[in-house]
Amino acid sequence: MMEKASILLPAEKAVLNPVSLMGDEKGIYFTFRSDLALISQVLPAPLEPAFPLVSGYVVEINKPAFCQPYKEAMIGVYANYNGQIGLFPVSFMLCGPGAEMATLGGRERFGLPKKLCDSITIEKEEGRARATVSRGGVTLLDVSIKLGQYNNPMAGMCYQGNEPGKKSGGMSFYAQPVIAPDGSGYDTFKQVNLYTNIAEYTYRTWEPGEVTVRLQSSENDAWGHFPVFENMGGAFSENDIEMKDLQLAEVLSPEGIINKLLVTRYDRMGLI
């Protein structure tokens, strides 16, 4: 029998679930070489570009610990923060039954730049796979993979020698804008919280392959910001991801960086 609807939660249940698990993930992972200057444009200081590489994925998340299943796509760039190298996700797109909660949870808990989108498709057939991401009638990403080996063996640098059964940890950086009243009756960008986070991947499958990445921009989602100069490689993978060790690394002044963070969270008219 369905639990009776109520605005109230029992007090003991009104706590954050410490486990943020994206269970039974399946989809395409990809990396391409792009332009370092354009990569640097999207990074909030003090993050600096580490490599001229852009990585991303398009996956279905069948057993998330916090909501119904959903699909998610991400593109991100590699950043250097005081000698630590990690991925700075630039934009996420989500759809499916659990997408709204995953979007809100990701944005509010970790500052992730998540939006809901029209559709995400993932098709796998013998020896190859293809995925697309569309929002506002524009196909922002269309990526395919020919399973076998990476386009460029250097892609392995990004994927840490992933293989079935392997666990690997990856550092990520998130920047969360904090909005609060400014004392004069209006709200303002008060600060930006810079987080570090370790995502622990447990791979059930990891099938490397040659990727072909096609990106396009729409008015509100500039996924075409990054030109594809070289398809480096990727994989079709099934795995579980758990986010661990979330740390507030630094509180940043919004000045000079907030403009890099808004459009990936709110459409252009969102806060105007």
Add this chain to the structure above:
Amino acid sequence: MAFEHLGAKGTIGNLEIKNRLVMTAMGVGVGDHSGIASDAFIEFYRQRAEGGCGLIITEVTRVNDVHGVCEYDQLSLSNDDMIPSFKKLADTIHPYGTKIFAQLHHPGREAHLVINPNTDMLVSSVDAPSRIAPEPTRALTVEEIHSLEKDFAAAAVRAQKAGMDGVEIHAGHGYLIHQFLSANDNFRTDEYGGSLENRMRFLLEIIAAIREAVGPDYPISVRLSSSEFLDAVGIMKGTTVEESAQIAAACEKAGVNLINVSSGTHFTGNTIVEPTSYEQGWKLPLAAEIKKHVSIPVSATSVFRDPAYCDQVLAEGQIDFIAMGRSWLADPEWGTKALSGRCDDIRKCTGCMYCFETAGNTLCTGESHAFCSINPYMGQELEYSELKKDGAGRKAVVVGGGPAGMEAAMILAQREFDVTLFEKGDQLGGQMYLASLPPHRGKMANFKHFAEKQLKDLGVDVRLNTAVTADEIRAMNPYTVFICTGSAPILPRSIKGIDGDNVYTVPQILREQVKLTGKKIVVAGAGLTGMETAEFLQEHGNEVTNIDMMPAVGFGAFQLLLMDEEALTAKSGVRPMPGHKLVEIRKDSVLIEDTAGYQIELPCDAVVMSLGVRAVNSLKDELADLNNVVVVGEADKAGQRVPQAVHPAFEAAYKLA
């Protein structure tokens, strides 16, 4: 004197320099593995002295043999055995009134263990390896720092003993001393890291050690990178011009007599040796800013090509000396030609980077040396030391006015053949002229302009708009025929729709025989030519997608040229799409297929084909019965670059029996 400021005497300390022309240090690999100044090297520098250079600064000269080797055939002043050859070098240069400094250098981590067999780790300010060519690297100890300072001083004393007129300390370009100066590189926590005062300490101690060893009057220059330009890629801790000005002032206080300003670090290598796209004078403001903070002379590089511009820079007092590198490779007589007002006779560097590419190729092996794409003599001065003038008015026919044809015609005319050059188009220059037409590539026409002037002065009969036939050539009864007919675009018949009226070639677009604006265009082929054509079309108001079946754009291109073109592509807004094969051209779209075999329809109004070229050389068979028929350039092998046209043409014309 054509340019009074360029020709005016200058001084560095108490040393008088006969004019304001400096040849900067360039590692060209002409030397000997032992480190001596070889005869080939001495002749290389002698010709630049004879050609009017006021001050020559030798290539990077090592001071330490354990971990300080930068190139296989590099000059060395690391021991006394080197002194005699440096004395011979100085004695050879001086009769021309030219002065010569030895550039003292240590590469730090920007080296390779294979050419430093006496160590198992490279050294730097810290234990971080190079970002460009990472190899095991450790931080120098304080004791080692002090020892290296003595190495620099000892090398300076050897230069002085050899009669060299001064020394230059290389403190820029990301090499060892710069690895101490840059806050981005140096995160030591001792007295050699942290504050600028600490980061400068190594350099200032080297200066002090040299000054103490060579006495108060011996000229010392310091080469600085005014800016690392790392901020352009989001790295904010790199050397800035403000910091460099402070470093320059500290150098002056320490007894330095010249600040020689450059820019860049290995990570931003295109700001050290700039590709064609960089404009003359682009970094001059940085040197001018440094000059405001010192009272000693300032020399600087800045893609200098035109004497009039250089004279103006000096007249305005922006800097005191015009420093050039590649300009002296392209034309050893740059100085005498400029100062006598023969500016159109200067073989001006195109910025094609072939010298840098060939120098790099041989860096670790010494198998060859740097070459200049448009000056085949460069680095081969001893081999090509005497051009025979034995043409005796015999008829020479050159067919095709591209770089191969122009070079062959010039050499044959210098040999006193009676040369007729046929060009079926309305311009000389061939593919090289075409290469000068995309945005930022104008300097690629430098060789065309030079050759046109030379051909006119040499009395070559240049016939434009003339497609000569085999019978017409035969009727001229030529002693030799050079077939330099170049290439034509490949239009694969396997692509459905290739004959459509929405399909164009690169020459049609760049020569503006077809003008496209406001269109959606697919450029098929993303080699450098395709990328530049895409950029050209995008700048003409089109929305351009540049596809290529290879997984990467610019396949096979020299890395630094590709980096430059990728940066320009990124700025232009062209959408590169590597990994896509053109399958079919339709009226309003193209069908493309990706690496995984998925087919995608891409809407477009026009398609420009840049899938390579095929050789055009039908005359080769038609003239098989004649003697001395030479096929060179793309007519011989399509898909080549300028040096593969110019050099074989030069060699064939030079050696023609």
